[in-house]
Amino acid sequence: MGLLDRFVSPRRRFAALALRVARSTPGVERAVHRPEDFAISIYRTGTAGPAHLYLANIFRETADATPAERRDRLAKLVRIMAAPPQREDWDTVRPKLRPVLRPVTFGSAGPPGMRPPISRGALPYLKELVVVDQPDAMAYVVPDRVDEWGVSADEVFATARGNLAEIARRSLDRSWPEGQPLISMLDDGDGYFTSLLLVPGWLAEVGDRLGGPVLAFAPDNNTLLLCPMPRTDAEPFYNLVDQHFKEAPRSLSPVGYIAGEDGRTTAYAPPVGHPHHVPARRAATLLALTEYHGQTNWLSEQYAQAGVEVHVGGLLAAEPPGGPPETIAVWTAGVSTLLPRADSVAFVDPEEGPQFRASWDAVAVLAGLEPEPLLSPSRYRVDDWPSPEVVAELREQNS
Numbered sequence: 001m002g003l004l005d006r007f008v009s010p011r012r013r014f015a016a017l018a019l020r021v022a023r024s025t026p027g028v029e030r031a032v033h034r035p036e037d038f039a040i041s042i043y044r045t046g047t048a049g050p051a052h053l054y055l056a057n058i059f060r061e062t063a064d065a066t067p068a069e070r071r072d073r074l075a076k077l078v079r080i081m082a083a084p085p086q087r088e089d090w091d092t093v094r095p096k097l098r099p100v101l102r103p104v105t106f107g108s109a110g111p112p113g114m115r116p117p118i119s120r121g122a123l124p125y126l127k128e129l130v131v132v133d134q135p136d137a138m139a140y141v142v143p144d145r146v147d148e149w150g151v152s153a154d155e156v157f158a159t160a161r162g163n164l165a166e167i168a169r170r171s172l173d174r175s176w177p178e179g180q181p182l183i184s185m186l187d188d189g190d191g192y193f194t195s196l197l198l199v200p201g202w203l204a205e206v207g208d209r210l211g212g213p214v215l216a217f218a219p220d221n222n223t224l225l226l227c228p229m230p231r232t233d234a235e236p237f238y239n240l241v242d243q244h245f246k247e248a249p250r251s252l253s254p255v256g257y258i259a260g261e262d263g264r265t266t267a268y269a270p271p272v273g274h275p276h277h278v279p280a281r282r283a284a285t286l287l288a289l290t291e292y293h294g295q296t297n298w299l300s301e302q303y304a305q306a307g308v309e310v311h312v313g314g315l316l317a318a319e320p321p322g323g324p325p326e327t328i329a330v331w332t333a334g335v336s337t338l339l340p341r342a343d344s345v346a347f348v349d350p351e352e353g354p355q356f357r358a359s360w361d362a363v364a365v366l367a368g369l370e371p372e373p374l375l376s377p378s379r380y381r382v383d384d385w386p387s388p389e390v391v392a393e394l395r396e397q398n399s
Contacts, residue, residue, distance in 0.1 A: 021075050034052075093132060334350060
């Protein structure tokens with residue numbers, strides 16, 4: 001390391017390495033550093049626009065790697081991105097489609113004009129996307145590819161789900177261990193284990209093989225943890241997943257999932273008083289905070305660049321001693337705000353400070369809150385407080 005390198009941040013050094021690797025890769029005409037996005041724009045031979053290599057995940061994944069290992073990982077990624085895109089027709093590509101679960105904010109950030117991959121809601125704060133399974137990587141299906149194939153997005157999702165059903169059947173036919181408190185399914189890139197949560201009836205059938213209801217966790221894109229439903233204390237499982245989720249470069253969810261009454265996977269939300277209620281609520285709160293935090297930062301930058309004067313409200317949380325956590329959105333009088341959805345709303349006077357809190361459901365009904373289009377997780381545009389009559393009723397309901 002040279003003397004000047006000591007004064008350059010690790011992220012800048014990594015971006016410079018990625019830029020050198022990209023510019024030396026066959027098939028790359030030029031590469032441009034985009035420091036505001038911690039990304040490299042790669043202009044490939046024979047293509048009109050650039051491909052964008054976002055560096056945050058690989059930077060975290062190679063934090064403890066040697067310099068040679070880091071370069072090799074970057075070189076492999078750039079080679080994949082620089083390869084000429086395969087123009088497969090629908091009949092050729094359909095057996096390669098797979099559905100995947102990703103955080104709801106995945107793919108939302110990007111350069112102006114970028115069309116994000118096709119997606120649809122799956123579970124709270126998670127969405128379903130479709131990828132083309134390739135030997136060395138997976139390619140997310142974007143609207144342009146769907147148009148090229150001449151099919152609808154619904155047909156793409158249905159085909160991917162059909163392919164996943166076969167993977168799910170094979171997984172159920174395997175020999176399941178007995179007497180183990182925790183089963184780890186670690187994906188090598190071909191298993192699509194976390195996607196199995198999308199298959200109706202799969203978790204219920206796993207429970208049949210293990211002799212009782214199963215609590216499933218997907219802390220990162222490639223890890224599915226299965227354990228028999230704890231009879232009493234679930235804290236050890238949630239604590240393990242919490243740490244995994246926070247440390248994973250490609251984190252997914254700290255929430256536990258179970259088979260619902262219709263066989264479809266649902267977030268585990270035991271009622272108040274249940275021994276699992278507090279850790280389950282804490283995990284759900286962590287996921288909400290994580291997704292809203294990323295969205296808050298991105299939206300704030302976008303509005304600042306566009307000169308739009310609106311406050312993008314952050315999601316807050318409080319956990320009383322011995323009680324479950326609660327999420328809070330702050331509505332400040334006279335401030336145009338995009339409120340995140342929360343358990344309660346804190347009404348704040350800019351001169352006198354906090355005034356009172358009211359349940360989200362009551363505020364949504366009495367103030368007529370409507371979600372802003374195209375934002376996920378959802379947000380609600382507010383300006384000044386509701387009418388004095390509505391404020392008085394909300395105060396009375398929550399006094």
